[in-house]
Amino acid sequence: MKNKFLLLALGLMTLSTYAQQDLFNEPALVSPEINPDNTVTFRVKAPLAQTVSVSGSLDGEHAFAPISYEMEKGDKGIWTFTTPELPSELYRYHFSIDSVRTVDPSNPYAIRDVSNLSNIFLVEGGKADMYKVQDVPHGTVAYRWYDSPGNDKKRRMAVYTPAGYEKTTDAYPVLYLLHGVGGDEEAWLGSGRAAQILDNLIAQGKAEPMIVVMTNGNVYQEASPGNGSSGFPKITFMLPNTMDGKFEETFVDAMKFIKENYRTKDTKASRAIAGLSMGGFHTANIALNYPNTFDYIGLFSSALGVPRNGVTSPMYENKDEKLRQQMENGYELYWMAIGEDDMDMILRGNESFRNQMDEMGMEYEYVETDGGHTWNNWRDYLVIFAQRLFK
Known part of the structure; x- marks a missing residue:
């Protein structure tokens, strides 16, 4: 009988080995x-x-x-x-x-x-060591659902809290980090390596501990594909409400949730916003429409020159007046970066925006790098921008 059980056990082990x-x-x-x-x-x-x-x-x-x-x-x-x-x-x-x-x-x-x-x-x-998981204290990434009355739905965001957040009663500054067209609340965590970058910068003392909020800029969606009530829809590049002002209009819903659910320093000096491509376009317009909200603004390859086929929105009106108000309110840093090989319409759109700022004497920093409309540039920009915040 023992031999039979031994043979059976060996047979199961063999099957398990082959199965793997x-x-x-x-x-x-x-x-x-x-x-x-x-x-x-x-x-x-x-x-x-x-x-x-x-x-x-x-x-x-x-x-x-x-x-x-x-x-x-x-x-x-x-x-x-x-x-x-x-x-x-x-x-x-x-x-x-x-x-x-x-x-x-x-x-x-x-x-x-x-x-x-x-x-x-x-x-x-080299620089990619900043994108690795290293032997340093790690922050926490949580996917949070929040009420968005402006969109008549609950929506999902990703929130990074720095190492030690759960063990203290400290309040932290907040960076809102926005993705590009076709992306979602997972983009900066995946291709952007945002959590690894922040962990490593903070551990090295190069960046202040901060909360990073990564929203879904496609207000047509509740969440990234496969994570909403629509199940597993066909994934498309352009969705309804893309760059039509609705995201900027309802961004207050996301900010309200963060204020009510996280220990944040509720001051302009402790709030930053940045985004890539479409997220840079959103960033510029959110900063214009909430001109006394952010002391740090970052545009990464901002899609300022992308045509919107006649789309109108109060968010995009009276741009000169809003920009001047933002300048008069003051801010610590307005930082723009773009690759020299980016798309012509985006290069022209950013140049036009800078010319507008120049005409009214509005201060900004402009960085032009090698490369184009790419994640390797955007990761680099985040590494640079994060080190400038909340100093």
């Missing part, structure tokens, strides 16, 4: 493999494929540009490609197998950007 292995019990491919010289090798098994390529941010000078490289077929139908040496950065990529986009089956780490999934990897030893 590749279906055909083949050793898993290593992909991506970050080599000692910071080149990166990709591998995928596709024995019947005619063409395989890898696409993504695989060029150090043009990170996140849509660059594709053909992979070479080798033994057992394994396709490979090795990049040149890559600088420290967080990279994303995907495969194309006979023109069909797919993620890397050997890499479980992926991020959704609008409706596309891309794998990610990180090359250490």
Whole structure:
């Protein structure tokens, strides 16, 4: 009888082992493999494929540009490609197998950007160390639902509280951090690595401990796709109410929730707002319409020049008058950054806005960097901007 139980146990162990292995019990491919010289090798098994390529941010000078490289077929139908040496950065990529986009089956780490999934990897030893989870005190990220009467629905936001928030009775300053078109309340936490950046900056004493509020700028949604009552809708890039003034009009609902539910320093000097692309457009207009609310304003590749096809809103009226009022009320920092290779309409829109500020003598700081409308720029901008706040 003992032998029967032993054989049964061994059989179950064998089944369990096989269940956790590749279906055909083949050793898993290593992909991506970050080599000692910071080149990166990709591998995928596709024995019947005619063409395989890898696409993504695989060029150090043009990170996140849509660059594709053909992979070479080798033994057992394994396709490979090795990049040149890559600088420290967080990279994303995907495969194309006979023109069909797919993620890397050997890499479980992926991020959704609008409706596309891309794998990610990180090359250490430089600025990307700021995006890593390091051995430092960690803050807490919570997804919170709040009432938004202006939108007649409950909506979801993400809130980062710094390490130690739960153990103290201290009040903290607040940064409202807004995403771009097609994004949601998860964007800055995923592609933006906001929690890791704040953890590391605060631990290094380079940034003040702060609460960071990441709202969903698409007021048509309750929450990011799959997290609202609509279930699992088809994900689309442009939604109703995009840049039509409704988000700016109802932003007070989010601020009210934060004030009532978190220990915040309820002063202008302790509030900041920043955003990328559409979020930069939202930031500029929220700052205009609530001109004595924020002492720190950050526009990251702001979509100020994007045409809105005749959309009108009280939020977008009397811009000169609102801007002048904001200037007269005063503020600590108005910071703008953009990549020199950004889209022409966005570059022109930002130039026009700066000219308007120049004409009335309104102070600001302007930074033009390499690159374009990309997450690697926006992460850099957050690292810089966060260190300037609440000093």
